[in-house]
Amino acid sequence: SLVGIENENFKVGGYLSGYVGVFRALKRPIVEADILVGQINLNQNVIGDLYFKSNYVIDEEELLIDAFLERGRKRLFTLLGGRIWPSDKKRQMDLPILLDKFPLTTFELFTSPDFKELQGVLSGVIQVQGTFANPAIDGRIRTEEASGYMPVIGGKFKFYFPDGAYINLSNSDITFPTIALTDILGNKAFLSGSIKHSSFSNMKFDFTLDSKEGDFIFYNPTSRESPEFYGTAIAKGKIFLSGSSSDINVHARITTSRGTRLYLSLEEGTLVATENSFVTFKSSRSDSIRILKKKSETEKEITSTTISLNIEASINPDAEINLIFNELTNDIMTASGQGNLRLELTPAGDLFVFGDYQVVKGKYLFSMQNLVSKELMFKPGGVLTFTGDPTVAKIDATAFYATRTSPAPLLAATSLTEAERSSARNRIPVEVLVKLKGPIMEPLIEFDVDFPTLPDNTKAAYQTVLNSADEKNKQAFTLLVLNQFLAPGTLGSSLGGGGALGANSLEVISNQLSNLISKISDDVDLGVRYRQGSKTGSGANEVELALSTRLLDDRLIIDGNFGFVTNNPNSNSASTVNSQNSGSIIDINIEYLLTRDGRLRLRAFNRSNYANLFSPFPYTQGAGLGFQTQFNTWKELINRKRKLIPAYPLIFDDTRPED
Numbered sequence: 001s002l003v004g005i006e007n008e009n010f011k012v013g014g015y016l017s018g019y020v021g022v023f024r025a026l027k028r029p030i031v032e033a034d035i036l037v038g039q040i041n042l043n044q045n046v047i048g049d050l051y052f053k054s055n056y057v058i059d060e061e062e063l064l065i066d067a068f069l070e071r072g073r074k075r076l077f078t079l080l081g082g083r084i085w086p087s088d089k090k091r092q093m094d095l096p097i098l099l100d101k102f103p104l105t106t107f108e109l110f111t112s113p114d115f116k117e118l119q120g121v122l123s124g125v126i127q128v129q130g131t132f133a134n135p136a137i138d139g140r141i142r143t144e145e146a147s148g149y150m151p152v153i154g155g156k157f158k159f160y161f162p163d164g165a166y167i168n169l170s171n172s173d174i175t176f177p178t179i180a181l182t183d184i185l186g187n188k189a190f191l192s193g194s195i196k197h198s199s200f201s202n203m204k205f206d207f208t209l210d211s212k213e214g215d216f217i218f219y220n221p222t223s224r225e226s227p228e229f230y231g232t233a234i235a236k237g238k239i240f241l242s243g244s245s246s247d248i249n250v251h252a253r254i255t256t257s258r259g260t261r262l263y264l265s266l267e268e269g270t271l272v273a274t275e276n277s278f279v280t281f282k283s284s285r286s287d288s289i290r291i292l293k294k295k296s297e298t299e300k301e302i303t304s305t306t307i308s309l310n311i312e313a314s315i316n317p318d319a320e321i322n323l324i325f326n327e328l329t330n331d332i333m334t335a336s337g338q339g340n341l342r343l344e345l346t347p348a349g350d351l352f353v354f355g356d357y358q359v360v361k362g363k364y365l366f367s368m369q370n371l372v373s374k375e376l377m378f379k380p381g382g383v384l385t386f387t388g389d390p391t392v393a394k395i396d397a398t399a400f401y402a403t404r405t406s407p408a409p410l411l412a413a414t415s416l417t418e419a420e421r422s423s424a425r426n427r428i429p430v431e432v433l434v435k436l437k438g439p440i441m442e443p444l445i446e447f448d449v450d451f452p453t454l455p456d457n458t459k460a461a462y463q464t465v466l467n468s469a470d471e472k473n474k475q476a477f478t479l480l481v482l483n484q485f486l487a488p489g490t491l492g493s494s495l496g497g498g499g500a501l502g503a504n505s506l507e508v509i510s511n512q513l514s515n516l517i518s519k520i521s522d523d524v525d526l527g528v529r530y531r532q533g534s535k536t537g538s539g540a541n542e543v544e545l546a547l548s549t550r551l552l553d554d555r556l557i558i559d560g561n562f563g564f565v566t567n568n569p570n571s572n573s574a575s576t577v578n579s580q581n582s583g584s585i586i587d588i589n590i591e592y593l594l595t596r597d598g599r600l601r602l603r604a605f606n607r608s609n610y611a612n613l614f615s616p617f618p619y620t621q622g623a624g625l626g627f628q629t630q631f632n633t634w635k636e637l638i639n640r641k642r643k644l645i646p647a648y649p650l651i652f653d654d655t656r657p658e659d
Contacts, residue, residue: 002040014040014047023056028087030056030063040069045105048076061087065095069102076102076121093135095128104146113151114245120146120159126169135199139169152248152307153239154221154230157181159191171199181209183217187234193241202244209239215257219311223263228351229343231262231322235313243308247347252311258553260319264353266391266441267324309345317360317596323390323440335362335378341386353386359397360598361554366399366434366480374401374480376434380598380628384440393440400450401432404546404561405484407451410465410475412487427561429453432476447476453589453607555596560588586619600627 005012018035033054040047048071055064063084069077082095101121108118124141146159158181165177174195181189193207209218219233237254315321317336325331339357346352362378382397404427433448449466451459465488466472478486548559587607594600604623629637 002037011043012041013044014038018052032056042105043108045103046071047103047106048072050077061085071103074101076100090131091129092131093128097126097128097139099124099126099141101144104143104148114248115148115150117147117149117156119148120144122146124166135171137169137171137200140166141169142166151221151225152250153219154225155217155219156184172196176207184220185217185234187211187216188214189216204244205242207241209241211236211238215259218252218254219262223265228265229263229345232260233262233313233319234259247306247308249308250310252313254311255314256316256319258318260315261322262319263322263324264390265324265327267326306347307345308347309343311341311343313341313343315339315341315357317598321357325441329367330365331367333362333364335359335382335384337362337382351390352388353390353393354388355386357384357386358382359384362399364399366401376401382436391441394438395440395443396437397435399434399436401434401480403430403432403479403483404428405430405479407462407485409485409487410462430479432479434476447473449475449479555593557591557593558588560586562586562588599629600625602626 002012002014002016015038016035017038018033020035021032023030023032031054033052035050035052037050037052040050048069050067050069052067053065056062057064063086065079065082065084067077067079067082068075076099078098078100079095082093084093084095085091099122101123104118104120104122108116111118121144122141123144124139126137126139126141128135128137130136142161142165143159144161147157148159149156160180160182162177162180165179167177168175174197176191176193178190178192181191183189189209189211191207191209193205195203195205197203209216211218213236215234215236217232218235218237218239219231221230223230233254234257235254236257237252239254240251241248243249316338320334320336323333323335325333335357337357337359339355341353341355341357344352344354359378359382360380362382364376364378365373366376367373376399379398379400382395382399384397385394387393406425406427407430408425429452431450431452433450435446435448436443437446438444446469449472451462454462466475471488475485478484545562546560547562548557550557589605589607590603592602594602602623602625604621606619606621
């Protein structure tokens with residue numbers, strides 16, 4: 001039985017049966033054999049039955065060898081009329097080998113773990129002559145329906161040979177034709193190169209993978225395979241692979257495409273692979289990557305494969321970058337933007353990142369003292385600057401938390417007419433701004449409050465109340481925690497009585513129901529809200545449905561409030577904005593991003609003028625075309641230069657990088 005012949009990379013099954021004879025053992029030994037190796041399987045893949053027979057001809061002093069591998073009635077490997085001359089020092093063998101759909105799985109014995117999960121078949125002719133010490137090899141082979149997995153870049157590919165193309169084998173090298181590869185999405189790239197060797201030892205490979213201006217999955221390792229930098233990189237460009245099985249160099253020059261999602265871990269500590277006990281990843285800032293082999297109850301360090309990774313990436317807003325601060329608490333910053341970044345993974349396992357990255361959109365789960373946990377959205381224009389160690393990167397960005405609430409508490413101490421005060425009780429869009437600047441692990445944080453839909457004269461009336469950092473911090477905190485303002489100079493009172501924490505029980509229930517509904521779908525944010533007539537501008541009870549969603553790959557943005565007011569005969573509201581005790585609520589904003597980076601967009605809206613102290617009309621409608629860009633000087637704007645971040649991806653040259 002062959003069961004039990006195994007190591008970390010392969011497991012053999014089958015049985016051995018037959019006859020072996022040794023003659024003239026004390027002089028010049030002669031070995032004859034008639035052997036069957038039946039039901040051979042490798043890693044649970046059936047190979048077939050191997051028949052081997054040798055016969056020594058004394059007069060000619062030669063050993064005749066016949067061998068073949070069968071699966072079913074199909075011969076996959078044939079060696080007929082092979083001859084060996086043991087006593088001849090110049091010519092010791094002549095072995096003609098024919099391969100006919102030979103399973104590639106067998107070669108995992110030699111290629112794993114650098115290249116594994118081999119599937120497909122191999123066909124061709126190989127002639128082996130010369131001496132055992134210096135064999136002369138000549139052959140032509142090709143694969144069919146071939147596929148395999150390369151863990152170093154997380155790539156699973158299928159291979160397609162052009163008609164009439166072969167891999168050529170010789171004593172010094174193995175040359176490959178240009179082979180078409182497809183990734184798991186069916187994208188195509190082209191592989192070319194060669195392997196230099198000395199009688200199939202000391203192998204050195206040199207390959208180029210080129211997408212030919214099309215999209216291709218160049219990088220796709222899991223967090224277990226590459227815990228510090230993983231994800232999917234769909235891009236256009238080239239990858240250069242060189243080195244040996246113990247020293248792999250990967251140099252990539254790519255421009256990201258839609259579907260790219262990468263994760264950069266800024267966590268400290270050790271991540272241990274759970275599926276393969278012989279692989280342990282150490283933190284890249286203190287230890288190198290080590291491959292360990294479990295032996296008995298202890299771990300014994302063995303020779304490792306070192307990997308050098310160098311990626312020059314031109315990143316556009318189609319790509320999503322995730323910075324992981326603490327995966328267990330979901331402390332992850334997600335951003336889409338543009339920039340040119342260079343990533344290096346040294347043989348010692350140290351990861352370095354260089355370049356500037358401008359944020360177009362993104363989100364971050366903001367937490368404070370276990371009291372606040374809100375998802376913030378990034379405003380366009382923020383910048384991440386990397387100068388080596390990613391944990392010391394710099395951030396200069398503004399995020400915001402959007403809500404709808406009444407600004408009336410801010411005007412509690414101001415002189416207003418009853419109509420103006422009643423109008424201010426209506427809920428309007430409000431943004432809590434969180435400005436982040438400095439080291440990305442410990443940035444300086446400043447708070448502010450904005451009213452994005454109000455005209456400047458009305459906005460100024462509210463901003464005069466937020467005239468100090470302490471007041472901004474207090475209002476921002478209560479908005480994040482309670483979704484409402486506090487009256488200036490107080491810690492617990494608000495317009496309408498009862499205090500910030502004394503909301504009507506029906507309003508509390510509506511808030512909780514809104515939180516539950518918002519979790520139904522990740523694509524659509526839904527919410528409901530009930531408000532008493534004493535806290536509305538109309539003097540009537542209000543029921544609202546809030547809806548926001550992004551469609552068409554986040555190009556179409558819809559945000560709105562829809563509802564109705566119910567009769568409240570006890571209302572004494574004197575609002576001139578909405579004097580009816582019943583009616584509808586329609587606040588909607590629709591934006592379409594004409595460009596993926598959001599610089600050019602089309603917008604239409606219908607908005608209530610509840611909180612506009614100076615407008616006699618109940619609604620305002622509008623539509624327009626907007627363009628946004630950044631510049632430092634007027635000359636820079638006119639010349640359309642981007643000194644901080646290039647407007648277009650850099651085009652790298654096609655030359656191979658220096659060793």
